[in-house]
Amino acid sequence: xxxxxxxxxxxxxxxxxxxxxxxxxxxxxxxxxxxxxxxxxxxxxxxxxxxxxxxxxxxxxxxxxxxxxxxxxxxxxxxxxxxxxx
Amino acid sequence: xxxxxxxxxxxxxxxxxxxxxxxxxxxxxxxxxxxxxxxxxxxxxxxxxxxxxxxxxxxxxxxxxxxxxxxxxxxxxxxxxxxxxxxxxxxxxxxxxxxxxxxxxxxxxxxxxxxxxxxxxxxxxxxxxxxxxxxxxxxxxxxxxxxxxxxxxxxxxxxxxxxxxxxxxxxxxxxxxxxxxxxxxxxxxxxxxxxxxxxxxxxxxxxxxxxxxxxxxxxxxxxxxxxxxxxxxxxxxxxxxxxxxxxxxx
Numbered sequence: 001x002x003x004x005x006x007x008x009x010x011x012x013x014x015x016x017x018x019x020x021x022x023x024x025x026x027x028x029x030x031x032x033x034x035x036x037x038x039x040x041x042x043x044x045x046x047x048x049x050x051x052x053x054x055x056x057x058x059x060x061x062x063x064x065x066x067x068x069x070x071x072x073x074x075x076x077x078x079x080x081x082x083x084x085x086x
Numbered sequence: 087x088x089x090x091x092x093x094x095x096x097x098x099x100x101x102x103x104x105x106x107x108x109x110x111x112x113x114x115x116x117x118x119x120x121x122x123x124x125x126x127x128x129x130x131x132x133x134x135x136x137x138x139x140x141x142x143x144x145x146x147x148x149x150x151x152x153x154x155x156x157x158x159x160x161x162x163x164x165x166x167x168x169x170x171x172x173x174x175x176x177x178x179x180x181x182x183x184x185x186x187x188x189x190x191x192x193x194x195x196x197x198x199x200x201x202x203x204x205x206x207x208x209x210x211x212x213x214x215x216x217x218x219x220x221x222x223x224x225x226x227x228x229x230x231x232x233x234x235x236x237x238x239x240x241x242x243x244x245x246x247x248x249x250x251x252x253x254x255x256x257x258x259x260x261x262x263x264x265x266x267x268x269x270x271x272x273x274x275x276x277x278x279x280x281x282x283x284x285x286x287x288x289x290x291x292x293x294x295x296x297x298x299x300x301x302x303x304x305x306x307x308x309x310x311x312x313x314x315x316x317x318x319x320x321x322x323x324x325x326x327x328x329x330x331x332x333x334x335x336x
Binding site for chain 2: 018
């Protein structure tokens with residue numbers, strides 16, 4: 001999966017599950033302060049990302065480090081790359 | 087200089103009366119509720135106790151009148167036949183007292199600090215106000231659902247803390263999840279002027295008019311298909327628009 005495909009698919013999750021306008025979906029957007037998610041919404045986000053990318057996401061330390069949309073792209077990319085390596 | 091002196095005098099006047107109310111009225115309310123408890127069920131006692139707290143709030147907020155006026159504006163009619171979840175913006179420490187305008191039996195969702203206030207904290211705990219910071223979401227939903235089933239409305243300040251300025255902060259989603267999980271309708275409440283009467287970071291009261299504007303309910307039937315996030319954004323947008331209108335009219 002290319003980086004662009006990951007970005008597009010992740011953005012689609014934010015648009016469809018959270019009804020966030022595409023114009024606000026920039027890599028620098030802070031998930032909490034700019035996009036308005038809270039800790040409970042993160043659980044919904046993980047569920048939606050799992051379903052969209054067909055991956056299993058553990059709510060470990062790396063998830064807690066996510067701050068921006070760019071962090072989400074990198075996080076998903078790391079999981080997908082890990083899958084390919086396996 | 088004279089203005090400052092007047093402000094201190096006004097606050098001295100208010101806080102002296104406030105203290106007298108604490109000393110005189112709270113024991114009176116307590117004795118009244120304790121005596122009626124003997125002849126009544128636990129549920130009715132709690133109803134009476136919460137009513138007494140509302141009356142206490144009414145007395146306290148009447149103390150600074152006419153220097154501080156509170157205008158309650160109701161858009162439509164109040165339905166007290168069922169519990170609601172009230173969604174309020176939060177600019178001032180006075181906001182918890184302003185809820186005394188509501189005719190419903192209610193509890194407030196608060197952080198842990200109100201429970202630390204001597205006397206009042208004990209009463210808040212006894213009335214089953216919920217300290218959302220010190221419970222898991224599951225514990226919170228369980229306790230809040232029980233209250234709603236008993237017919238008790240729940241008042242939220244979903245910004246979680248007082249806003250730094252007139253811009254409303256992002257909402258936490260707990261209130262909206264609770265509404266969707268329990269099938270409860272929401273009522274947005276917009277407050278302005280409170281940030282002038284008692285600004286964040288100050289315990290001095292200043293003269294002014296506070297407007298408490300209750301918007302029409304968002305009935306459960308009309309919101310049930312929404313996600314918690316979409317619902318909280320819809321309510322945030324609605325309240326943000328209303329606050330702008332209220333402030334442009336001021």
